[in-house]
Amino acid sequence: MNYILVDGKSRENLLPLCFTRPVAALRTGILTIREKWEHRLPGAYSWKTETYLQQKFPMQRASENCLIDARICPTDELVEQVKLLENGQGIMIQGEKVAVCLNEELLAAYFEAEVAIDWQEFAGPLDVIRYPWDLVEVNSRQIQLDFDLLTENRESEPISHTNQLIHPEHIFAEAGAKLEFVTINASAGPVYIGADAEIMEGSLIRGPFALGEHSVVNMGSKIYGGTTIGPYSKVGGEISQSVITGYSNKGHDGFLGYSVLGEWCNLGAGTNVSNLKNNYEQVKMWNFAARRFVKTGLQFGGLIMGDHSKAGINSMFNTGTVVGVACNIHGTGFPRQFVPSFADGGPGGFKLHQLKAVFATAAKVMERRNQSLSESDQGILAAVFEQTAAFRSF
Numbered sequence: 361m362n363y364i365l366v367d368g369k370s371r372e373n374l375l376p377l378c379f380t381r382p383v384a385a386l387r388t389g390i391l392t393i394r395e396k397w398e399h400r401l402p403g404a405y406s407w408k409t410e411t412y413l414q415q416k417f418p419m420q421r422a423s424e425n426c427l428i429d430a431r432i433c434p435t436d437e438l439v440e441q442v443k444l445l446e447n448g449q450g451i452m453i454q455g456e457k458v459a460v461c462l463n464e465e466l467l468a469a470y471f472e473a474e475v476a477i478d479w480q481e482f483a484g485p486l487d488v489i490r491y492p493w494d495l496v497e498v499n500s501r502q503i504q505l506d507f508d509l510l511t512e513n514r515e516s517e518p519i520s521h522t523n524q525l526i527h528p529e530h531i532f533a534e535a536g537a538k539l540e541f542v543t544i545n546a547s548a549g550p551v552y553i554g555a556d557a558e559i560m561e562g563s564l565i566r567g568p569f570a571l572g573e574h575s576v577v578n579m580g581s582k583i584y585g586g587t588t589i590g591p592y593s594k595v596g597g598e599i600s601q602s603v604i605t606g607y608s609n610k611g612h613d614g615f616l617g618y619s620v621l622g623e624w625c626n627l628g629a630g631t632n633v634s635n636l637k638n639n640y641e642q643v644k645m646w647n648f649a650a651r652r653f654v655k656t657g658l659q660f661g662g663l664i665m666g667d668h669s670k671a672g673i674n675s676m677f678n679t680g681t682v683v684g685v686a687c688n689i690h691g692t693g694f695p696r697q698f699v700p701s702f703a704d705g706g707p708g709g710f711k712l713h714q715l716k717a718v719f720a721t722a723a724k725v726m727e728r729r730n731q732s733l734s735e736s737d738q739g740i741l742a743a744v745f746e747q748t749a750a751f752r753s754f
Contacts, residue, residue, distance in 0.1 A: 362422035365430040366408040375648040376666030376684045377492050379744045382409040382417050383430035387590050387605045388495040389502025390552055390570040400439045412743035416736040425467050428459045433487040450477045492664045493656050495603050495620050500586040503568035507550040548585050592729050619662035628673035635662035637679045646682040646698035668722050685744050686718045700751035710754045715745050
């Protein structure tokens, strides 16, 4: 079967994280949404996303296709129902389309006009990623589900006796993982340590926690449950209930809580994020679809940061701050709670972060991870630069 992960119109609610990637490339738990589907339902996978993203994330058609809402985190029960779908049949949950099976002829018509579909309801619970903060809200549960999926019928690599492990049966280390003189408490949820990842001595870890491959937890770090560090990242200081997508750094002391960072981000030494308002009221965050701040319904909410954004030493972010793509933040005090993409500055004001400078920095940063800034990457950033111009008043 050919599976197509479809962004849909609701993608705009997931900006700025989805300015530079399809929805199914978002990470919550251990895996990205696409990886969750691939592990449970083998087949060919591609994306139905925005035109400017399609050079890097193309869509593939076949004689038999299954379209899946890219916001859906799969469960075993949902996957079994998807397997039974025949041409012209689909699954809905509370009026929202989850998946639909279409042959080549129906697929061609589906995106252009109404197609008669035999819809059936899915009755089980599902985690649906509608807003960036949902990645944090469901993260503990998704770590457990991904942990069960990845470790089924497998044994962890041996973990050195220098470490203090509480409930070691819920701790799993992949090949090449390194940790010495670390305290890990898996009482409240599992701890997954990816291949060739390292947790340096003196670190205190509470589950649920996921550390991606080749990532590093620096000495003396304090990491609370509900936290995911994606691959090729480096973290330190204090982190709670946060998701770092991958290839990003928060390597020094400072607090990050209830936050989501994209890829190629860096938080300088001493950066602190507030995740609770002084008056304990619910957090509001900027929503690109509404073009205003909206209520999240949550008491906790920290920082949402798009790809390629950086913050200098001793940066401070207020509760519920949204930072766009390719921002360069520096200076004393709190920047405003919505920083548009390609902004350079801080509390004292912003100027345009020129595209040429963004490319130059991105190329250097990616080279440090043995990656390169491709033409398609540059094309995506250039498209985002144009799309976000209306949000910049400087």
